[in-house]
Amino acid sequence: MHRNKQQTGRPRDTRVDAAITAAVIELLEEVGYTGLTVAAVAERAGIGKASIYRRYAGKHEMAFAAIIHGRTLEVPPDTGSLLGDLTALARVIVGHLTNPGAATALMSLLGEAAGDPALASRFTRTFVEPERAGNAELLERAVRRGELARMPDVDLFHAMFGGTVMSWLFICHHDPHDLPERLARFACAALLSTTTTPAISR
Amino acid sequence: MHRNKQQTGRPRDTRVDAAITAAVIELLEEVGYTGLTVAAVAERAGIGKASIYRRYAGKHEMAFAAIIHGRTLEVPPDTGSLLGDLTALARVIVGHLTNPGAATALMSLLGEAAGDPALASRFTRTFVEPERAGNAELLERAVRRGELARMPDVDLFHAMFGGTVMSWLFICHHDPHDLPERLARFACAALLSTTTTPAISR
Amino acid sequence: MHRNKQQTGRPRDTRVDAAITAAVIELLEEVGYTGLTVAAVAERAGIGKASIYRRYAGKHEMAFAAIIHGRTLEVPPDTGSLLGDLTALARVIVGHLTNPGAATALMSLLGEAAGDPALASRFTRTFVEPERAGNAELLERAVRRGELARMPDVDLFHAMFGGTVMSWLFICHHDPHDLPERLARFACAALLSTTTTPAISR
């Protein structure tokens, strides 16, 4: 962010950082991203507004930092089959996106990012890239297992898998309870079908 | 919306509706959704703020109405093959979502809707449902053509197709130029593969 | 106002005039002059706003017309003495100004008139002049009676008598119950004292 000029003077109080993050998460669940105010965060955290702006460039950064706090979408453990792995992955994503507060915040953040390239690129780097890497790892397992003849179009798979869950939940507002199975079966069919024959283009 | 109690008094001036929509669309391209101001819309449209708030409950509704104005994603004409139809559909969706202004507005609106069930349901009814119907029609063509043995999971296909484009553009920030072909090929493979064998469940 | 072009067409409905006046008086007592709105008057009177603006040039005129409706401060009957007449006059004025609604409206109207010469001159003509004439008549009675050697400074007396009541009630917020006697005694003393000796100037 804008650290690294910290030679002398009173050091930052780490309890303040923790208090901010906690307050943001609480308030996001209570009032949503739009209803979130910096003043409210400061009050809930028992700190001053300046201590927030000393750490983050604005409301976006603050919310962003709090939302991604510890939310590394780790790859689910190997289930022995591609279909199983995909089902597990879908369950993880659904779990994350149905988490109240964080989910709506994420969507709002996405909206903000649509008009703020700097925020968008930070979002991509911290959130999207690791997820893509996780997806790639999962697909590589299937290749090693022999289920897939070769690596499929990872970018497309990645956009498709997460995008479908997002659309299902936030655009279509469908019930997510059997989505993981349906999505996994669909994606599995597509992957098997597109990788059995050698890639023609790309 | 909240009309149909309009027996008496001066009727709404349809030119006002048109002016609002036009002003919103213009301003969205100039300043984006976040920079959009109700006062600015009123000024640009040459109307009073009250005439906006008489029609819409707030900025969200106003932007929503303007964005979806005439944007009924009509089904692309029959190309003779499922792959062709899917490619055309993807092109239409990409075209809509890369339309400057409208896109960022849509994402922001989605963010708002995530915390506003009323807005969300209205969004679904006016935007999502017609799109789903269009997708269904396209798939029915393939069934009639004999390319698909039976109707696939329309809800899933619908969420997948649009969600993938959205994720590709606004989350992954990839270049959309060859997305239609890649997505269509992927989706086509999945559909063929999941419908050749009789449906096991569902 | 803007009457006298009433040759043809449907004649004005006199019940509308009555309804307006009644509604204004009611609302003045309920919400005061500042809280008075033309729309509220129209609704209460069961009429349309246009019917008000067809009669009065604005809120001021409407309130003004309603307030002065039948409030011609006629001179109290002869009590046989100047002191008695002055006490009676003071009682009448106090009675008018303590009338809830009308009083606060009058003050507000005065405030508006301070910045609106047209309103001010109309106010003077319809309200102030008749009152001055009444005061003069009362003083003439005292002259005829022989209590006063000659006519005192009527303009000053007029401004003083009404102004004192107004100030007492609306600036000092004193209890009006014994004001008539105190004011009458004071004024009587002044009048007797300034008229026994021949007028030096003026």
Add this chain to the structure above:
Amino acid sequence: MHRNKQQTGRPRDTRVDAAITAAVIELLEEVGYTGLTVAAVAERAGIGKASIYRRYAGKHEMAFAAIIHGRTLEVPPDTGSLLGDLTALARVIVGHLTNPGAATALMSLLGEAAGDPALASRFTRTFVEPERAGNAELLERAVRRGELARMPDVDLFHAMFGGTVMSWLFICHHDPHDLPERLARFACAALLSTTTTPAISR
């Protein structure tokens, strides 16, 4: 007003108070009380609207504070005689009330106060009470001088003196040029006449 809870935080900037007062006074003379706008005051003063609403409950309070700023009607110096003192006092009052802007503002404020007890009581405390005290002091000088046998009815005198000027100017719209002499002579006569004989009642 509502201060004295100011232990911590950034203190109020007194230059802001001064800027508000100055801007209000300027604008009152330019556009009058009715034409006065909180936004215009803020802009003219080079401050934010919030800084006004942080200090005053609304337009009324703001105007009130600015109008009374430094307008303590100090007692005119001893002229050696009651008539002289009264003439001087009348001149001061006339001077204040003919001051453009402030005067019409005062009347408008009075109108508002007629329907707002809180504003009225504040008006009384800060504006009326000191004036009454000044009048009392002036009358005491006459008693000490021996011109008056005893203290007259101060409340009545106070209401009468100011009320007469107000009425003369804003209700009767008479020329104020010789008012001080006429009023002083009238009041002097009344005071002498009512205090030579011992008070009967009160």
Add this chain to the structure above:
DNA sequence: CATTAATCGAGACGGTACGTCTTGTCTTGCA
């Protein structure tokens, strides 16, 4: 140990958008 400099809570600051309200005019359809 004293100095120093950045931290802390608190909250005022300039700016600006919001959504409501009111004013006075205009436009329907009915009588």
Add this chain to the structure above:
DNA sequence: TGCAAGACAAGACGTACCGTCTCGATTAATG
């Protein structure tokens, strides 16, 4: 034409929030 209903343009109102800036008090590392 008058009338009730209510839409219209204009713009002020008071609230809320943002991100910056003081204030006085605290707190570690440096000299």
